[in-house]
Amino acid sequence: MNVFKTVLFVWMTAVIVLALGLPMVAQPSTWYQFPIIPALEEKARIMFFHVPMAWLSVVAFVSSMVYGIKYLRKKNLDDDVRSASAAGLGFLFCFLATATGAIWAKFSWGTYWNWDPRQTSIFVLLLIYGAYFALRSAIEVEEKRASLAAVYSIIAAVTMPFFMFIMPRILSSLHPEPILNTEGKVHMNTTMLIVFLSSLAGFTGLYFWMWRLQVRIQTSHLNRIN
Amino acid sequence: MNTHLRISATNLKKVFNRRTIFRNISFSVRFGEVLLVTGKNGSGKSTLVKIISDVLSPSEGEIEFSGSDNVKTIARANLIGLVSPYLQMYDEFSAEENLQYALSIRGRTPDISHIHELLGKVFLFHRKSDPVRTYSSGMKQRMKYAFALAHNPPVLLLDEPTSNLDTDGIAMVKQIMEEQTQIGILIVATNDLSDVDRFNAQVDLNAQT
Amino acid sequence: MRKPEAAWQQWLRSSISIFRKDWHSELRTRYAISALVMFVVTTISIMVFALGSESAPVDVLSGMLWVVIFFAAMSGLSRTFVAEEERGTAMTLQLLTSPSAIYFGKLFFNLVLMIGVNTFTVLLYAIFLNGFIVKTSSIFIITIALGSIGLAASSTIIAAIIAKANTKGTLYPVLSFPILLPLLLTCINATRLATEGAFLNEATGEFQFLVSYIVVVVTASSVLFEYIWKD
Numbered sequence: 001m002n003v004f005k006t007v008l009f010v011w012m013t014a015v016i017v018l019a020l021g022l023p024m025v026a027q028p029s030t031w032y033q034f035p036i037i038p039a040l041e042e043k044a045r046i047m048f049f050h051v052p053m054a055w056l057s058v059v060a061f062v063s064s065m066v067y068g069i070k071y072l073r074k075k076n077l078d079d080d081v082r083s084a085s086a087a088g089l090g091f092l093f094c095f096l097a098t099a100t101g102a103i104w105a106k107f108s109w110g111t112y113w114n115w116d117p118r119q120t121s122i123f124v125l126l127l128i129y130g131a132y133f134a135l136r137s138a139i140e141v142e143e144k145r146a147s148l149a150a151v152y153s154i155i156a157a158v159t160m161p162f163f164m165f166i167m168p169r170i171l172s173s174l175h176p177e178p179i180l181n182t183e184g185k186v187h188m189n190t191t192m193l194i195v196f197l198s199s200l201a202g203f204t205g206l207y208f209w210m211w212r213l214q215v216r217i218q219t220s221h222l223n224r225i226n
Numbered sequence: 227m228n229t230h231l232r233i234s235a236t237n238l239k240k241v242f243n244r245r246t247i248f249r250n251i252s253f254s255v256r257f258g259e260v261l262l263v264t265g266k267n268g269s270g271k272s273t274l275v276k277i278i279s280d281v282l283s284p285s286e287g288e289i290e291f292s293g294s295d296n297v298k299t300i301a302r303a304n305l306i307g308l309v310s311p312y313l314q315m316y317d318e319f320s321a322e323e324n325l326q327y328a329l330s331i332r333g334r335t336p337d338i339s340h341i342h343e344l345l346g347k348v349f350l351f352h353r354k355s356d357p358v359r360t361y362s363s364g365m366k367q368r369m370k371y372a373f374a375l376a377h378n379p380p381v382l383l384l385d386e387p388t389s390n391l392d393t394d395g396i397a398m399v400k401q402i403m404e405e406q407t408q409i410g411i412l413i414v415a416t417n418d419l420s421d422v423d424r425f426n427a428q429v430d431l432n433a434q435t
Numbered sequence: 436m437r438k439p440e441a442a443w444q445q446w447l448r449s450s451i452s453i454f455r456k457d458w459h460s461e462l463r464t465r466y467a468i469s470a471l472v473m474f475v476v477t478t479i480s481i482m483v484f485a486l487g488s489e490s491a492p493v494d495v496l497s498g499m500l501w502v503v504i505f506f507a508a509m510s511g512l513s514r515t516f517v518a519e520e521e522r523g524t525a526m527t528l529q530l531l532t533s534p535s536a537i538y539f540g541k542l543f544f545n546l547v548l549m550i551g552v553n554t555f556t557v558l559l560y561a562i563f564l565n566g567f568i569v570k571t572s573s574i575f576i577i578t579i580a581l582g583s584i585g586l587a588a589s590s591t592i593i594a595a596i597i598a599k600a601n602t603k604g605t606l607y608p609v610l611s612f613p614i615l616l617p618l619l620l621t622c623i624n625a626t627r628l629a630t631e632g633a634f635l636n637e638a639t640g641e642f643q644f645l646v647s648y649i650v651v652v653v654t655a656s657s658v659l660f661e662y663i664w665k666d
Contacts, residue, residue, distance in 0.1 A: 072662050075285070077244065127613045134609050138600035142243045144666065148596050151659045155592060155614060158655045162617035162648050169640075170620055222244060281529050282666050303530055313530075314523035316456070318463045327459075330452035331531040333445030373527075 008205050015199045019048035022191070034192045040176060046104045048196055052203035053097035057125060059207065060090025065157050068150030078219065080146035084136065085214035087153070089207060091129040098122050109174060117167040118175045124163060128156045231257045231293035231380055231410060233278070238287040240273050247273050251287070253429050258407055262422055263415035265431025271415045272310065274431070275385045278413065279306050291381075304332060307374030309367075310385035317359040321350050321369055324358060325376050332377055344372045348398065363390040371402060380410035387414060387421055449532045453540025457515055458547075466518065471511035471552045478503050479559045490566040497567070497626040500560060501619050504586065507552055509608045512590040515541050516598035525598075529664065538591070538660040542653070545594075546587040553583045570632030578625040578638070581645040585618045588649055592656040595663045618648055 024034045024042060037044045067083035070076075101119065102112040113119060135152055139145040188196065238251040247270040255261040265271045276282040278289060280302035291297050291305060315324050322341060329336040345351045348368040353361070358369060367390045374382060384403075388396050400423070406412045414422050461467055482499065491499075519525040528537060557579060560567055569575045593611045597603050625641040 075283075124613050124616060131610045131613060134606060135596070135600060138602045138606055140243075140601070143241075144599060147662045148599060151662050152596060152610065154659060155589075155652070155655060158651055159589075159614050159617060159648070162644070162651075166617050166620055166644065170624060276526075276666075279530060281526055301533060303532060306530070308530055312523060313527055315527070316460065316524060317522065318460055323459075327452060327456045328527075328531055331449050331456065331528070331536075333449040333452075333532065333536075 004205075005209065008202070008209060011198070012202045012206065015048070015195065015202050018195050019045060019199060022195070028189055028191075031191055035189050037176075037188075040108075043104060043107055046100055048199045050097060050100040050104065051196070052200045053093045053100060054122065055200060056203055056207045057090050057094035057097055057122070059204070060086045060093060060211075061125065061128075061153075061157070064090060065150075065153045068153050071146050071150050075143070077142060077146060077222075080142070080149070081218045081222070082211075082215055083146075083150065083153070085211055085218060087129060087132055088214065089210055091126075091133070093207070094122065094126050094129055098126060114174075115171065116175055117171045117173045120171065121163065121167060125160075128153075128160075132156075228293045228297065228380060228410075229257045231291070231297065233261075233289065233291055233381065233411060233413075235278075235289045236287055238274070238277060238284045238289070240270065240277065240282070241285040242273075248431055249286075251429060251431075253427055255411055255413070255427055257293075257411060259411060259426040260403075260407060260422060260424060261411070261413045262425040262428045263413065263431070264417060264419075264428065266417070269431035271431060272312065272385055274429070275308070275310060275383055275413075275415050279303075279308050279383055304377060305379055306381045306383060307377070307379035308383045308385070309370045309374045309387060310383075311389055313370055313373075315358045315366065315369055315373065318357055320355045320357055321345055321361075321372065322354045324369070325372060328373055328376055334377065341376070344376060347375075347402075348372045349394070364392060364395055367391055368395060368398070371399070375402070378409075381413065382406045382410065383413045383415075385415045387416060388418065446533065446536050449536040450540040450543070453528075453532070453537055454543045454547075457541065457544045460518075461514075461544075461548075467511040467514035467548060470514070471507055471548065472555065474507050474510045475503060475552060475556050475559065478506065479556070479563060483563050486564075491564075493566055493568065493630045494627055496560075496564055497630055498623050500556070500567070500626060501582070501623050503556055503560075504553055504582070505615065505619060506608070507556065508549060508586050508590050509611060511548065511552070512545050512587070513594040513597060513603065513607050515544055515591075516594045517603055520598040525664075534661040534664045535657055537664065538595075538657055541595075542587065542591045542656075545591045546584060549583040549587040549590075550580070553579055567630070569629050571629045571635065571638075573635050574625060574633065574638045575629035577642060578622055578629065578645075581642065581649070582618065582622040585622075585645055585649045585652070586615065588652045588656065589614050589618065592652070592660065592663075595660060599663065614652075618645065621645055621648075 022032050022034055024036050024044070026036050028035050034044075040047075064083045064086040067079045067086065071079040071083060098119075101122065105114065105116070105119070106112045132149060132152060136145055136149050139148060232254065234252075234254040236252050237249075239249040240247045251274065253261060263271055263274055273282065277284050291302065297305070315321075316327070319327065322345070325341045325344065326336040326338075329341075342351060342354070345354050348371050350365060350368055350372065353365070358366065361369065382402075384399075387399050387403075391399065399421075403412055403414070403422070414425070416422070482503075519528060590611060593607065593614065597606045597610060600606055621641050621644050625638050625645075628638050628641070
């Protein structure tokens with residue numbers, strides 16, 4: 001685990017230095033230059049942090065639900081600890097993604113918040129996380145809390161696709177195209193793509209490490225009570 | 227009548243909030259027999275009763291109802307009649323309405339003369355049209371017996387059978403217990419040994435740590 | 436000897452009996468109905484007073500209609516499960532029949548309640564808010580019907596969850612809102628189409644969306660209800 005921690009530390013440091021430090025030019029000529037993405041310019045750098053955070057808030061949501069389903073099948077409270085820990089981290093990353101997105105919006109669109117479909121979607125995800133924790137804190141018996149929280153996250157997960165589907169019909173978006181857009185176009189050169197993917201991998205590793213830590217803390221806490 | 231009926235439990239364990247209520251509970255009881263469950267307050271008597279009636283699931287171990295072929299296909303709810311302090315009737319309905327709804331929710335057609343006969347048996351016939359909320363606690367307890375017996379269950383589970391009852395009521399309970407051993411299995415959870423005249427098997431929840 | 440009934444016939448009778456029992460109980464106590472009716476009446480009067488002699492744009496009014504309907508649902512639809520938990524009759528019910536029969540009985544009860552309340556809300560709306568003019572009534576009626584079913588479907592499963600929790604009242608809208616948001620947005624959109632005088636076929640997309648939402652929520656709920664219901 002210590003090796004993993006060291007590698008993760010070095011990796012993330014490198015990602016942060018490269019993402020913030022490499023110059024951005026109109027026509028990249030050497031390997032260490034990023035191309036300028038039209039309309040984003042220097043502000044594009046936030047993508048190295050904002051996108052992984054948004055990605056993790058969805059990953060955490062799905063893994064929380066998967067452990068919830070596992071709990072319902074096996075009734076092992078450790079699965080509930082895993083599920084709740086994932087949700088806690090998901091809430092954190094969801095909040096960070098919302099905040100970085102709002103800061104970026106202030107500089108690009110002139111306002112922190114304008115109910116863009118993506119802002120609305122992440123807001124709803126925040127609400128779901130909030131509701132999930134409100135529910136957990138309102139139930140005392142652990143077994144009951146575990147199964148109700150699992151059921152709620154499944155119900156929320158099955159209605160989420162409807163939301164994704166309805167949003168574009170109602171609101172039009174100014175958000176830059178998602179990285180995996182429908183036309184398969186990537187506005188990045190190889191260097192930029194490598195830094196971006198390394199950041200994605202680094203953040204995922206960070207999430208995994210934090211999640212393991214959280215599960216261990218919660219488990220030992222519960223064992224001490226008894 | 228199913229004279230091969232048998233309930234067997236193996237290694238039941240129940241955990242609440244990571245606290246073990248009981249473990250390693252096993253018993254077996256057959257047609258015509260009486261099972262007695264004893265234990266101090268908080269030892270898990272009611273929890274065990276709930277597990278037998280399938281209201282709670284055990285954390286480990288299992289309970290099996292066996293007998294003729296169809297026993298396993300019948301829902302546990304239809305094999306069991308339960309009387310217990312935490313069982314509540316619908317307050318706003320009369321005794322008669324409670325029993326009618328209980329039978330029809332079980333998916334049966336309520337037979338009014340059968341219901342009246344039951345209410346006569348528990349001495350509530352004269353109050354059959356009053357809402358249950360106007361009943362005294364002893365009357366409510368007798369009402370629960372009518373509720374438990376309405377579908378002629380082969381297994382009768384009594385948790386603290388005589389609570390709130392006067393001497394007439396206790397005589398009624400003794401009568402019902404005696405009849406039950408003729409038609410099926412009786413399980414009694416109590417600390418008052420005078421509640422039961424005889425028993426064939428005992429689960430003592432104090433015995434385990 | 437009568438012929439033994441098939442399992443599904445017993446299930447159906449059981450479910451219908453739960454609906455009848457709840458309805459009978461509701462007529463006797465009138466907890467949910469009075470809460471719902473009073474909520475709708477007070478909210479619409481506040482709207483009328485707040486608007487005064489001004490008339491609000493029809494878009495705003497069609498949005499507000501669904502705000503009223505959402506909060507009305509939140510004030511009354513949890514009753515059917517909360518009453519069972521508060522009076523301690525949840526276990527009685529559990530001893531009588533299967534979780535799925537209970538779920539569908541309660542769903543049907545909430546559905547009837549929701550359709551009644553929504554009809555009442557629309558009537559009050561038509562009488563007191565003159566700016567609200569529906570040009571395509573077919574779209575409007577289908578939207579109200581599908582919206583009521585969808586609202587009842589989501590509210591029923593969330594009601595079952597919150598009935599087991601401590602802070603029932605405040606938790607209900609908090610848990611329901613994210614689940615109901617796609618439904619509400621679609622209903623608002625379809626209502627707007629109805630006020631703009633769109634043709635029926637222009638709203639097909641909305642209707643398909645609402646129907647699939649209902650199918651998904653009811654299917655998921657009927658599978659998951661057992662885990663909520665059994666301790």
